[in-house]
Amino acid sequence: MRLGFIGAGRMGRPMVRRLVRAGHEVRVLGRSAEARDALAAEGAQVVADPAGVTDDGTDAVVVCVFTDEQVRRVCLDGGLLTGMPRGSAVVVHTTGSPGTAEAVAARAEPLGIGVVDAPVSGGPHDIAAGRLTVFAGGPREAVERVRPALESYADPVLHVGPTGAGQRVKLINNALFAAQVGLLAEAAGLGARMGVDEGVLLGALTHGSAASRALTGVAARGTVAAFAQAVGDFVTKDVDVVRKVAAELGGGLGALEHALNALAGAVPPAR
Template identity: 60%
Template structure:
């Protein structure tokens, strides 16, 4: 299959490698010509404009960092307009479900799947990144083999936009869990228990969780927050805005998540 790819960075680069290894031809947008060699080393074809990304592409994958970047490349740079009829746009960026829905409304002749991922580059490289997919049943079934080059499980959670909502709830809960561990460490430290000893012990008790295990591996809450805080804060800010727009709130999750992602002003 011919695949167009935008965003071959921290997460996208191993996706390109896995797609190439699975036998796909991958045309990768390169903004900086100095990165062309790195893309070629992955087995991808570096191209410098969106029309070259979309030419003959049955699928275009976008794995940039923010909603603003998605809109920038898809709308402002003309990627969506240049896509082939009956092709498919896959959005791995975590953001607002409204972005995916708006793109789908612009091009009803293509399938738009919002497919945010849960995990890190090592999970992509292992072919075990989790993907939450929102979109049409037929389109999701059609893309399963391609996404399966780097994703397992591939969870179809509803119509276009549903993938983003599930991922945002997931990341809010994850942020809250980190916040709870941070508070537990604060309590333990005041009670005279060393942080490393506490984290190791809790990881073997009834309070264990994936978040706790990841923090224990990092050896401290502060070190773990330093490594993931930027990503988590971005997503919590998005879900706060979406919840407010829909007349609800994060409730107790907000207080716990606030330890990792302090309340931000509306970025829109």
């Protein structure tokens, strides 16, 4: 496939590497000379302007920026869609508001461009191993059109519903993950009151029925606070969005809220 790529950072760069190695032609935005050199070394075609990532032969453009605002800037304000050919697709990996994905689709679909909101679960190590999870929302035809690219670095690629569904599933996933870490903070506090070392407790629990992916990640860091500090920027952003979406629907997060508050209390204050 002929692909454009915007957002070749912590997550995006290993995606570009996997795409190139899978035989896809990738034209990627590099904003600094250092980034452009590194991306060129991966075998990608590097451009210095967002307009350069697409041409008449582009099959899809992957957007992997950090915030919802950046997605809107790229897809709605930056002219990306007007430079894409009919029959192509936009893949948005950024976790954000379902409303943003729907707004991009409303702008793109009259131009004959498909939109797949495709937030991911996992990290750079999962991309490198080709086992990233993708929650894909959008028309089935659009999802299948971009599946060969996504499967260069993701397994499974799950079609979870119409446009915006990918964001909804990912937000619930991250709220639940964050709540699990909050519960671990409560458990570590209980252990401390019982005189059990936190690191010892966390390591032991990974071998019991309480084991989970969240626990494995926390145990690897040694303490809940260390893990919460490491993932805080990403998780807090997504939890803020899911709280906002839930409020817009006239509800809250229910039992998850207490655990999320416990997680917030486990993050050391900024110095």
